[in-house]
Amino acid sequence: MIRTLRGAWSRRGTLLPLLLLTTVVVAGAVTVIGFADHAGTSPMLAVPLLLLGAVAVPATGRELANARRGEIALARLRGLQGGELYRLLAVEPLLVLLAGGLAGTLLGAVGAWVAARAWADSSTLLPGAGALLAGAGIVVVGLVAVLTGMAGALREPLSDQVSVASRPRGASTAAVFANVLIVAAAVIAVYRGSLDSGDPDWVVLAGPALVGLAVGQVVVWLIRVVARLAVARTANGALSGFLAVRRLARVADAATPIRVLVAASVVAALALTGASEVDDWTDDTARLRTGAPLQVPVDEDAVGALQLTRDLDPDGRWLMAAVLVPGEGSVAARRAFLDTARYDAVLGDFYDGTPAAGLSQRVADLGGGDGSVATGDEVTATVRGVSARRTGTMRPRVLVDYLDSSGDAQRAALRMEVDRSGDEATASAPLRGCDVGCAVTAVTLARTADDTTLPWVLTALDFGGVDALAGHWKTSARNWFGEPTSPVVVDEGLLAPATSKPLTAQSDTVGPRTPVLATDTATWEGKPLVDSPGGDERPAEVLDRLPGLPLVEADGLLADLPRAAAGAPPTVPVAQVMVLARSDTPAEVLSALTDAAGHRVRTLAAADEDTASASGAAQARVYSLMAVFCVLVALLVLAAAVARQRAVWTREVAALRAIGVGQGLLRRSGRVEVLWLTVAAALATVAGAVAAVRLLLAHLPLVTVPDHAVPLETGVAWWPVGIATLVALLVVAAVAGRGRAVRPEASRPAILREEGAA
C-alpha cells in the first residue's frame, strides 16, 4: 500500500485532474439528486453532467496510462498481462476515485442542503440513498472508464512502450467509433425529443450535452481540416501563423479539449435559457392568475363586489372588482369579468410583457361605448312634436324598461307635455338599483288618454348618464291594417307615429351583445356566446383574440363586469369573486377591504411561489446548478489538457529558440493558435446552443404546465447564449493562453541539453 501511495504521489500531476473531476462530478450529481429527494424534482437532470464526466474520465485514464508507460512495460516484461495487469493498474486510480467520490459526496450533500433550503424550504440534512448510490455508482463507472482509457495504452507495442521517444499514433478505431457514436446519439436525442411521447427518456435529457459534444467534435474535425488546408497557404506567410497552423493540424489533441467545454457551454446556455423562460413563464402565469399585484377574495356576488369597490374606493384609484367563473365543458364556459372602467387606474401596465399584453389596447371596448349600461340614478327624456299644432293636447309618456343591478326588471315612467308650438319638453324620473349598472331593455312611447294622436319624437334619452338612443333598437313594421306597431327609428331619435296605442322598441344592445376578448383556444359551434356571471347566455362580440387573459389564463373569455352583471341572474356559486388592488393601495383601504371581505390579501409574490411550486419550476434552477458543475468539469478537462500540452509546447519553444526563432514571434504564434481555438469554441457554442434550444428545450421537463395555464414558450434568447459563449471564449483564452505563456526562463534552449530525444 505504501508503494502504491508513493507511486500515486509521484504521479500527482496526472492524478490530480482525476481527483478533481471525480469530486466535481460526484458533488454535482449528489447535489442534483439530493435536491430531487428533498423537492421532488427529477434526479434525471444530472444526466448531462454524468455524460460529460463519462467523456472526460477516460481521457484522464489514457494520460495515467501514458504516465505509467515505463511501469507498464516493466510489468509486461515480467509476464504480467490481462486481468493481472489491470488489477495492478487499477489500485492507484481506485484510491483516487474513492477519495474524490468521498469528497464529492460531502460537497454534494452540502450543495443539496443549501439548494433545498434556498429553493424548496426543506430542512432535511442528509441526501437520500439515491444520491449516495449515485455517488458510489460514479466511482465504479469512473474506474471502468479509467481502465477503458488505459486499454489503448496497454495495447501499445512493447517496443514503443520502452522507447523514450513517443511515436505518433493515429486515433484508435474505438476512439473514432466513440466520436461517431456521440454524433449519432445527438441525432437520436433530437429525434426522440421531437416524438413528444410524454415524459422524456434519459437520451433526451442527455440531448443538450450530446448536441454540444457533437457540435464540439465537428468543430474539432473542422479545425484540423481547415488547419491542414491552411498548411500549404501559410508556407510563405508569417512564421507565427506558419507554426500555429502546423501545430493545430498535426498535434492530435490540440483542439480536442474544447469539445467538452463546448458541450458544457451548450448545457449552460440551455439551462440559462430554460431558467430565464421558466422564470418569465412563472411570472406571467402568476400575473394572469392573480389578475393584479394584490388580490382579495370576497364572499359576495358580482354586484356585491362591485358595490364594495365603489364604497371603499369611490374614485376608482386602487380597487377593481373581478369575477372568475371556471366553467367546465368548453373554453367559452370559462370566463372572467373585470370592472374595466377602472383598468387603467388599477392595472395600468401590469400585463405588459405577458401573453395578455394586448388587453390594454382593447379593454376600453369591453365596456361598450353605446351606453347601454348605466350607473346613474335618474333617467331624463326629451320629446318634441313633429310640427306646431292648432288644437289638442300632447302629453307624451315615455316608459323605460330596464334591468337593475340584480337583474330585476324595473320601469321608469316619464310624462311630459308638448305645447302647441311643438317645442321640446323634458322630464326626469329616478332609477332604482342602478348603483352597479342598469341596462335598458325597452322604451315604450305612449299617449295620455284623450290626447291628440299627432306624431312626436323622442329626441333624447339620458339613461343614468348615458345616451340610450345611441344604441340599436328593434322596431317592427306596420300591421295588416297599416297601423304602426312600434316606434320608428329616425335621425332625431324614435318617432311615435300617429296612433293611440303604446309603441314599444326593444333595445338591441343590452344583454344581446356582450363585447368579449377571447383566448386563441376559444371556439363556438355557431354564433359566439358568453355566459354572464349569473349563467345566462348572451351573444358575444369577439373583439380580439389573445394568447392569454387575466384570471382565465390561456383558456376562456374576458368581459366587462358591470355590463355582464347588468340584468344578469345572481352570480353562480362556483364563481370566484374577488377584488383586485394596486400594489400601492393605502393600508387603510386594504385593511377595510380585508375586513369586509373576510379574507387575507394574496400577493403576486405569493402567487409566483405557488405557481413555481405547483409547476416544479425549481427544476430549471437545478438544471442551471447542474450546468455550473458541467462548466467546472469542462474547465478541469481543458486545464488538464493544456497542462499536458504545456511540457511539449515548452520544449518546442526551446527548440525553436535554439535555432534562432525569436521569443516575440513564438508568443505571437501561441496567440494565433489560442485565437483559433477561442473563435472555434465561441462559434461552436453559439451553433450548439441555438440547435439545442430550438430542438430540445421544449422537450425537457423543466416545468409542468398546469391546465389552462399559458404554455411555456421556448426560443433562443440571445443573452444566455451570449453569456455561455463569453464564458467559453474567456475560459479558452485564459486557460489555453496561460498554457502558451511560457516564461522565457522556462523555455530557454538549454533545457534541451539533458532531455530525451525529440
Next chain:
Amino acid sequence: MSKDLQISGVSYVLSRTLLDDIEIAFRAGEVTALSGPSGSGKTTLLSVAGGLIEPTSGSATYDGRPMWQGTGDPRPEVAFVLQVYGLVPILSARENVSVALRARGVKPAEADERAEAALARFHIADLGDRQVEELSGGQMQRVALARGLCVGSEVLLADEPTSELDEGNRGLVLSELRKEADRGAVVVVATHDPAVVGACDRHYVIDEGRLTDHVAAVDLAHFAHPERRLIEEAAPPHFDEDAPAVLAPEPVEGEPVPAALPRHRAESDAAFRRPSDA
C-alpha cells in the same frame, strides 16, 4: 580582432562544479574535437560556448563579443546540432530546416529550396515531408545536422553529431563539418567517437569539468556486469590500453595540450581525412 571562439576562465557551478576554469580558443577554420567521459562537462562547455547558459565565472566571446546575451538564446552567428536533436515535432523534416533559415531572414521560398538542398547533402531529401516523429534516430540526427549546417553560421557547435550514424553517414557528416570549417567557421564537435576525433584538427579532452592532457585507462575487468560486452563496445578506443597513441600537434603557447589522436583509423574513415594525414 580574432574570429576565434574564446573560452576564458569559464567555471560553471550548480550543485557541483561542472566546469572548472576552462581556458580554450576554438579556432576559425578548424574542426575541434571535444571528448571525455559521460558527465565530464562536454555538453555544458558547448552550451557556455554557444551562449545557452551563463558561466558562473569567466566568459565565452566570439569576435570580441560575449556569447551570453542574457536570455539563453544563441547569437545569430551560432548554430547548434544538439545531442537530443532539438527538432520541432509539429514540423516536417524540411520545415525544421527551413524554419532555421527563415528565422535568419531568408525568404520562405528560398529557405525551402535551401532546406531541400541541405537534406540532400545528407541523403535524406526523400524524407523531407515526413514528420520528425516518423523518422529513425539516425534520420533525425541528419535532419538536425542539415539544419545546423545549412544556415552558414560562423560558429557551429555539434554535440555527438554522429552518435546514431553508421560509418558511411559518419563520413558524410565529417566531410560536411570539414566544409564548414573550410569556409572559415569555428566548428566544435563533442564526441566519444575516435573516428570523429581523428578527423578533427584539434582535440581537447575534458574530465570532471577540467581540461586534461592525459586520459586514464579504464580497466573494464572490474565491471562484473552482465552487459559488460556492451560497455566494452561503447568504450571509446582511447580508453583502450592497446590503442597506441600518436603524437599530438605542436602545442600552442598558453593553451592546454590536446590529447593524443589514435594511430589507427578505419579504412572507411579515409574519405574524410585531411589531406595532410594521408
